[in-house]
Amino acid sequence: MKTYDCVFIHPTTHIKNTDSTKSDSITYVIMPLGTLAIANLLEREGYKVKVVHTGIEEMLDRDFSIKDLLKKYEASVVGIDLHWYVHSYDAIRLAETFKRNSNAFVVLGGFTASYFAEEILQRFESVDAVIQGDAEIPLLELLQRRSDGEFDEVPNLVYRDGNSLKKSRKRFIAETPDLDRLNFSNFTLLSNFDEYRRCISQFGDLDPYAAKSKLKTQGWICLGRGCSVNCSYCGGGRKAFEILSGRRYPIFRSKEKVVETLAKFEEMKISCAYMDFDPLPQKRDYQHDLFELIRREKIDISAQFLLWSLSDKRFLRDFRRTFNPLYSTITISPESGSEHIRKLNKGFYYSNGELFRWLDDARKEIIPVQLYFTSGLSGETERHFEKTIKLGKKLVVEYPVVSISCNPIELEPASPRFLHPKRYGISLKVRSFIDFYNIFKRLASGLPATTQLGYRTDFLSEPQIVELSRRFREAISLKHYEKWQKFYFGS
Ligand code: SF4
Structure with a gap:
């Protein structure tokens, strides 16, 4: 057995297959970007660390x-990322196993853990502490303070103190120099x-046939943190x-x-x-300078860039000149075909006319585009959704769209809809951490979920929201089929 100062464990979501001849699903496997960076920081400070991805191990x-x-690693501190709510059950399950079978101090971090820190600590004795928000310096200081137990000196920490909870008064909010000190690409730690x-598949699942079919390998890169707007459904917006x-x-x-990370x-x-970071679309100097440096350093790599709003032609030209075309795409999420609904829900608004002009420009630059739509937005009715289907059909026929998808919008903790359901015209079925925990516990046990989405809107029930997305996908598949039939047979 090897001894470590800190072992990071990434949970994966398990969905039990009720058909015993089929294996269970292991899903939502992408690790938060910061895990390796924090592990690397601790290692640089002289601590012995390891990162374990439970999905990969399985x-x-x-x-x-x-x-x-537990047989392989003896850890003084176990850090479990609970960033996305889908890991609510599995993260706690890991914490309980470590607590029951070792003397490790168990600390959670990530968006979901940050939002529900007090409830998690109140309900689950297996969790000793939660780091709220940026975790790099807090975790380092936690390791330094383990021996004297002065946890009040550890920024962003909510922790158990006997039978009560305490929250440190110290705050750490990372700035650019803090991010620059981090190394996000020390893969040897994983x-x-x-x-x-x-x-790792494009959909965030583990791909059981990866060795046979996939040559594309993808890495997630940190460009920054934060956002400047509040989309109604997003748990990573400015307010969140x-x-x-x-x-x-x-x-x-x-x-x-x-660029250093890209070279790695x-x-x-x-x-x-x-690349999923574009919080100031009115001022994309950062991206232009970055792309120029990538070209100057002759980094030969493709990019999937998620634009948070439409860009100008210069951005498209720069993107095309910078990245290897093999796997390069730009992703954009209009979410709805109705301009009214888009305006109501998205922080960055653009009209359909502007979207068409942008797609024309993308076509001229020969950039493949991926598009995301959704159902269940605030204020959306079936009639609004007809516009989404209509827009989707037009886009696949007339523009360089390589993929187009539509799924019900999820309920993210700390999103404006979650915080103010009435204002956003939704009724919540999931409010607290234990609600999220129970949903994923049932799925892991092979029981049907009590709620699929965790909400309904003023105009649409849960099954209606799910059905609308299904209808979109069906309509688009048919349109694709017609398009290719016309291409091959001319009719
Ligand atoms: S979805 Fe909206 S709020 Fe969330 S990160 Fe993107 S632009 Fe910001």
């Missing part, structure tokens, strides 16, 4: 159990990294960041550091960089 050994980890790179971490404005990682990606044979 992929490699279907008989894997968490107790196997147990079985090669498998992670090979098996302020609640979760105290951050009032977005910060960017310096472009030199980003190239060295590690990662063929596509996933």
Whole structure:
């Protein structure tokens, strides 16, 4: 058994298959970007650390159990990321196993843990502390303070003190120099990294046939933190960041550091960089400077860039000139075909006419586009959704769209809809951490979920919202079929 100062454990969501001849699903497997960076920071400070991805371990050994980890690693501190709510049950299950079978101090971090910190600590004795918000310096200080127990000195920490809870008065909010000190690409710290790179699918699931079918490898890159707007459904918008971490404005990682990471990606044979950070679309100097540096350094990599709003032609031209075209795409999420609903729900608004002009420009630059739509937005009726289907059909026929998808909008903790359901015209079926926990506990046990989405809107029930997305996908598949039939047979 190896001894570590801190072992980071990434939980994966389990969905039990009720058909006993089929194996269970392991899903939502992408690790938060910061996990490796925090682990690297601790290692640089002289601590012995390891990152374990439980989903990868299960992929490699279907008989894997968490107790196997306890036989392999003895940890003084166990850090479990509970960033996305889908891990609510599995994160606690891990915490309980470690607490029951070891003397490790168990600390949780991430958006969901930050939002529900007090409830988690009140309900689950297996969790010793939660770091709210940015976790780099707090975790380092937690390790330093473990021996004297002066946890009040650890920023962002909510912790158990005997039978009561305490919250440190100290605050850490990362700024650009803090991000620049982090190394997001020390992949050697992740147990079985090669498998992670090979098996991670585009949909965030583990791909059981990765070795056979997929040559594309993807790496997620940190460009910054925060957002400048509040989309109704987003738990990572400006207000949410302020609640979760105290951050009032977005910060960017310096472009030199980003290029360093991309060079590392190239060295590690990662063929596509996933870039999901675009909080100031009215001022994209950062991206232009970054792209220029990537070209100057001759980094040869594809990129999937998620635009949070439409761009100008210059951005498209720069994107095309910078990245290897093999896997490069731009993703944009109009969410609704109704301009009224889009305006009501999205922080960055654009009209359908502006979207068409942007797609024309993308076509001229020969940039493949991925599009996301959704159902269940605030104020949306079936009639509004007809416009979404109509727009989707037009887009697949007339524009360079390589993928288009539609799924019901999820209920994210700390999103404006979650915080003010009445104002946003929804009724919540899930309010507290235990509600999220119970949903995923049932799924892991093979029981039907009591709620699929956790909400209904003033105009649409849960089944209606689910059905609308299904109808969209069906209509688009048919349109695709007609398009190719016309292409091949001319009729
Ligand atoms: S979905 Fe909206 S609020 Fe959330 S990060 Fe994107 S632009 Fe910001």
